[in-house]
Amino acid sequence: MTATYTVAVLGAGTMGSGIAAVMARAGHQTLLFDVEDDKLARGVETVHGFFDRSVALGKLDDARASGAKSRLAAVTDLTELGAADVVVEAVYEDLALKKDLFAQLDDVVSPSALLHTNTSTLSVTGIASGSRHPERVVGTHYCNPAPLMKLVEVAPGRHTADWAQKATLDFLDSLRKSAVITRDRPGFIVNRFLIPWENRCIAALESGLGSRESIDAAVTGALGHPMGPFRLLDVVGLDIHQQVATRLYEQLRDPRFFPPPMVERMVAAGELGRKTGRGFYTYDDTRLFGS
Ligand SMILES: NC(=O)c1ccc[n+]([C@@H]2O[C@H](COP(=O)([O-])OP(=O)(O)OC[C@H]3O[C@@H](n4cnc5c(N)ncnc54)[C@H](O)[C@@H]3O)[C@@H](O)[C@H]2O)c1
Numbered sequence: 162m163t164a165t166y167t168v169a170v171l172g173a174g175t176m177g178s179g180i181a182a183v184m185a186r187a188g189h190q191t192l193l194f195d196v197e198d199d200k201l202a203r204g205v206e207t208v209h210g211f212f213d214r215s216v217a218l219g220k221l222d223d224a225r226a227s228g229a230k231s232r233l234a235a236v237t238d239l240t241e242l243g244a245a246d247v248v249v250e251a252v253y254e255d256l257a258l259k260k261d262l263f264a265q266l267d268d269v270v271s272p273s274a275l276l277h278t279n280t281s282t283l284s285v286t287g288i289a290s291g292s293r294h295p296e297r298v299v300g301t302h303y304c305n306p307a308p309l310m311k312l313v314e315v316a317p318g319r320h321t322a323d324w325a326q327k328a329t330l331d332f333l334d335s336l337r338k339s340a341v342i343t344r345d346r347p348g349f350i351v352n353r354f355l356i357p358w359e360n361r362c363i364a365a366l367e368s369g370l371g372s373r374e375s376i377d378a379a380v381t382g383a384l385g386h387p388m389g390p391f392r393l394l395d396v397v398g399l400d401i402h403q404q405v406a407t408r409l410y411e412q413l414r415d416p417r418f419f420p421p422p423m424v425e426r427m428v429a430a431g432e433l434g435r436k437t438g439r440g441f442y443t444y445d446d447t448r449l450f451g452s
Contacts, residue, residue: 164335165189169236169245169270171262172252173204175398175436176279179307180249182208185229186221186308187336192245194236205235211308245270247332249301250288251279254404259283260291267293275328277301281352282408285318285345296322299329302349303338305397313338314349347412348405356406357417362390364421366441373441391441395434399427 168184170177173195181204184191193208195201212229215221221229236242248266252258263276270276276298278288289298300316313333317326326342333340343349348356362380366373377389386393394402403424410418427433427440434440438447 164331166246166332166335167192167244169194169242169248171195171248171250173201173235174251175401176303176305176307177249177251178204178207179305180251180279180303181233182211182229182308183303183336183338184249185232186212186225188228189232189335190244191233192236192242193233194239194242198237201235201237205233208233239265240269242266242269243271245274247275247277249277249279254281254283254408256283256287259288263288263291263298264293273297275299275325275332277329279303281405282347282412284347285316286320289318289320295320297325299325300345300349301329301333302351304351311337311339312351313340314351315340315342316345316349317342318345348409352405352409356402356409357415359390359394359402360406360417360419360421363394363423366391367421367423395440395442395444397434398436399424399433399440403428 165188167190169192170181170184171194173193177193181191181193185208193201193204195204209230212221212226216223216226248270250259250262252262259278259280266276272294274297276292278285278298278300279302280288280300281302285298285300289295292298295318298318299321300318302314302316304310304312315329330340341350362376365371366376373391377391380386380389403420406418406420431437432439435444436447438444
């Protein structure tokens with residue numbers, strides 16, 4: 162039988178709500194924490210909506226969906242996270258903010274609790290330096306949308322203990338995720354390849370090589386990707402792509418990471434993708450993740 166955990170998820174945005182759904186679905190008590198009440202409420206609503214749609218699509222039965230919903234609790238005070246065996250941090254991509262949160266967690270959770278960060282571009286070692294127990298800090302980079310994507314990149318920091326890495330892999334096993342181990346380097350494995358490739362696709366569109374539909378169709382048809390670059394960018398969000406690409410460029414100084422001008426125009430126009438109803442394509446449905 163798989164062990165059950167109490168999991169605290171910090172940040173109820175795109176990733177935090179998706180990760181909370183993964184935890185509750187796997188049978189773990191899930192405490193979803195955010196500093197903004199409206200974001201927390203929206204996060205809980207998003208998770209419930211995901212389970213409801215999973216039932217409607219016949220992917221989950223009623224009893225399992227109600228069980229998963231009952232395991233999710235919204236928390237507004239960090240001190241209520243004391244029971245957590247695992248903390249998954251998914252707040253804004255800001256080193257000072259994440260370090261400060263990890264420092265506060267030292268006084269809240271047990272020293273044996275695992276502290277996971279879902280950072281995309283920051284150093285795991287840098288974030289862990291906020292904690293008095295950096296040996297239990299591990300990077301776990303979930304892919305968006307977290308409930309649907311199997312892969313999680315696992316990045317131990319400079320001080321991560323072997324026991325913490327092993328316990329992290331056991332935990333990811335309980336979620337039925339596929340873990341790949343990578344090093345604490347900017348962009349880990351996936352974004353190191355994905356970001357320059359997405360930039361090439363955007364530049365190709367901008368130069369008139371093909372329409373968004375034809376480039377997407379070429380990629381799905383010939384390369385076997387489940388969705389083309391423009392559908393994917395609309396799911397991720399153009400603002401997030403711009404932020405991740407720019408941060409990687411700043412660290413790596415490799416021009417392939419620099420977002421093409423079209424990205425800035427789209428972000429300035431509020432064409433962020435699915436979440437604003439318009440990106441490369443238009444959408445009636447602005448849900449953060451489907452089922
Ligand atoms: N969006 C993606 O595709 C993606 C994919 C993988 C990893 N990530 C990483 O996941 C993290 C979260 O990204 P996101 O896209 O979900 O961001 P988001 O903006 O959707 O959500 C961030 C949430 O953090 C909350 N927050 C801010 N400060 C907080 C604090 N002190 N305590 C608790 N909550 C706080 C905000 O209120 C907000 O709800 C980032 O580190 C990002 O790099 C994002």
